[in-house]
Amino acid sequence: MTMRFGLTEEQQELMAAVRRLVERRAGDQDLRRVIAEEPGYDDGLWRAMTEQIGVAALAVPEQYGGAGFTSLETHLVLEVLGAALTPSPLLGSGVLATQALLLAAEPGDCERLLPALAAGERVAALAWADAAGRWRLDGSDVRATGTDDRWRLSGSARLVLDGSAADVLLVVATTPAGPGLFEVAPGTAGVTRTPTPALDPTLRFATVELDDAPAAALALEARAALARLSSVAAVAVTALQVGGAQRALDDTVAHLKEREQFGRPLGSFQALKHRVADVLVSVETARSVSWAAAWAAARNAPDLGEEAARAKAWCGEAFEHAAGEMIQLHGGIGITWEHRAQLYFKRAHATAHLFGSAREHLRALAPI
Incomplete structure (x- = not known):
């Protein structure tokens, strides 16, 4: 069956x-x-x-x-x-x-x-990454002090997605009991948000600095929730990667059909057909792996961590492959600002490291 x-x-x-x-x-x-x-x-x-x-x-x-x-x-x-x-x-x-x-x-x-x-009426941002850009399950570079409803946060978080424009800030902070989740009002005293330049201009990041900022505790022991959240985040990025890889492939195929060399469409050359076929295989496989991980996340499957690591490693490399071939097979125009190929190339390399690189996820699957 x-x-x-x-x-x-x-x-x-x-x-x-x-x-x-x-x-x-x-x-x-x-x-x-x-x-x-x-x-x-x-x-x-x-x-x-x-x-x-x-x-x-x-x-x-x-x-x-x-x-x-x-x-x-x-x-x-x-x-x-x-x-x-x-x-x-x-x-x-x-x-x-x-x-x-x-x-x-x-x-x-x-x-x-x-x-x-x-409803989309407000936008929230999650501040977690430390100075090295890592999501640590034991906490973050932000420290929480206080008791009951009187908490103060100090420290900084990097790579906060949409952090500059967010209406709500959720901050992972280290408490005496372990990693916790806190809510911070962006406009309150002691909160500074600085936009961070990124390789991919379609993604907006910020650095959030907290200096004795008042906060409301949402969870004082969030280690298990953060472990699952890290997998959910990795799986979500694979969706962007698969979509980008598919469009990179589609645009490349369309270009090879239209562009002529020596009186023939570029797509008629066998060597280029083989290169595009290799991209097709990697993209289709990436979609299958990504959907499998998304299915595991939706069902809260016990093997979500493994599925997420496998998907993030494979889809990141597939997107980099598709974007690299897009640049190569478009020729000189592919790297110009006027053409979108360079934007796909930047997105591929940026998302390959977002929420863990392929090497990090492969090491999690097979530690040595």
Whole structure:
């Protein structure tokens, strides 16, 4: 007996609806202009996706104002956004911050914070990475002091996705009891947010500095929740990678069909066919591995950590392969600012290191 995994009709229509909305908006908004201005994404498109489709509400339970689906549906939306390099708060707010609350916070805090995030009315950012850019399960470079409802945070967190524009800051801090999750008001005294230059201009990062900043404790023992969150984050990034790799492949094939050399389309040369075929195999395999990990995340499978590590390692290398061939097979134009190939190349290399490199995840699968 064989098992066949495929998307449902509703999931396919979800991806098609997001794709149509993105393509329609892309005709009116230039990507380079959008990423050069604050907040770094098309706010009109974000409102349309959250109000018309409910992309930020997909994985949020209905009792917290969500649609009551699973993280698999959010994963499919991220794949579509990854294909178009669409900047949005979905990864930072709709996945990282939302899942942090669902995994670690008490029901009362979820009832207070999640409805606005699910509706897209507010954007949240998760501050966790230390000075080396690592998500440590034992805490972070931020220290929490205090008792009961009187907590103060001091320290810094790097690589805070959408941290400059977020309305809500969720901070992982080290407490005497272990790693905890805290809520900090961005405009309060002792909070400084500094934009951080990134290789990929479609992703916005910030460094958050906390100097005796007041905070509300959401969870004082969050080690288990953070362990799962790190896997969820890695899986979500693979959706962006698969979408980007697929578009890189599609654009390269279209270019080889149109561009001629010696009176023949470039795509007719056997050597180039072989190179494109290799990319096709890696992209299709990456999609299968990514979907398998997303399925494990949606079901809270016991082997989620292994599936996430396997997917992040494979999909990162597949995207780098597809983007590298895109640059090579487009020739000189592929590296120019006017062509999008260089943006896919930058996205591939940036996401390869985001939430763990392939080497780190492979080491987790087979420690030596």
